[in-house]
Amino acid sequence: MVYKLTQWLRALFPSHCRLCGTATRAVPDLCRSCREDAPWLENVCSRCSFPLPACRDDALCGRCQKLAPAFDATTALFHYRPPIDHLIKRLKFSNELAISPLLSGLLANRLVARDAALPALLIPVPLHHTRLRERGFNQATELARGVGRKLNIRISHRLCARNRNTAPQSLLTHNARRLNLRNAFTVTTDRVPGHVAIIDDVMTTGHTASELARALKRAGAKRVEVWVIARAG
Numbered sequence: 001m002v003y004k005l006t007q008w009l010r011a012l013f014p015s016h017c018r019l020c021g022t023a024t025r026a027v028p029d030l031c032r033s034c035r036e037d038a039p040w041l042e043n044v045c046s047r048c049s050f051p052l053p054a055c056r057d058d059a060l061c062g063r064c065q066k067l068a069p070a071f072d073a074t075t076a077l078f079h080y081r082p083p084i085d086h087l088i089k090r091l092k093f094s095n096e097l098a099i100s101p102l103l104s105g106l107l108a109n110r111l112v113a114r115d116a117a118l119p120a121l122l123i124p125v126p127l128h129h130t131r132l133r134e135r136g137f138n139q140a141t142e143l144a145r146g147v148g149r150k151l152n153i154r155i156s157h158r159l160c161a162r163n164r165n166t167a168p169q170s171l172l173t174h175n176a177r178r179l180n181l182r183n184a185f186t187v188t189t190d191r192v193p194g195h196v197a198i199i200d201d202v203m204t205t206g207h208t209a210s211e212l213a214r215a216l217k218r219a220g221a222k223r224v225e226v227w228v229i230a231r232a233g
């Protein structure tokens with residue numbers, strides 16, 4: 001009903017594509033040609049969504065074969081490349097919160113289309129409170145709100161916290177990145193549902209998600225998925 005109403009309103013009042021600005025009736029508001037040109041991920045590692053060259057079912061990337069992350073599966077929509085990286089930066093650093101419904105809408109559409117059980121709880125990757133204060137919002141929480149509303153899944157806001165204001169991962173070497181995140185998260189309950197999903201905007205090395213998944217599994221989760229908009233690599 002709500003969906004029909006949205007379609008009807010959109011037919012009367014077209015919106016504008018968030019990328020190129022042309023009028024569009026698409027929901028979420030990304031016009032057809034921007035949608036077709038977007039850097040969608042296709043062949044990926046079944047565990048961490050790292051881009052893979054060949055199309056194989058259930059293929060694992062070299063890194064997951066060597067040392068599997070603590071999470072079980074990843075859904076990622078795009079390569080972290082233009083123009084998607086610009087959209088994500090506009091959301092994060094220019095406070096363009098209107099981009100969040102577009103990105104969360106695209107992610108929700110993908111999750112509805114797959115034939116798999118949905119988690120009982122969504123967990124946005126927490127920001128350290130210092131960074132949250134600087135930015136004023138957590139982009140992962142904004143994305144989780146949109147996905148949770150569309151898929152009818154609860155969001156956890158206070159179930160876990162970031163202990164330290166860790167150094168930006170991009171400034172560190174590979175090994176230093178892993179150490180930088182050790183015990184970075186505290187889960188404040190031991191009754192985490194069996195199946196949960198972590199939400200973030202971008203996955204880079206996967207260490208942050210893996211560290212959070214490890215903390216969630218220590219607190220009772222059996223299956224932890226990671227849902228992100230874009231995958232770097």
Ligand SMILES: [Zn+2]
Nearest residue numbers: 017020031034
């Ligand atoms: Zn467009």
Ligand SMILES: [Zn+2]
Nearest residue numbers: 045048061064
């Ligand atoms: Zn992998």
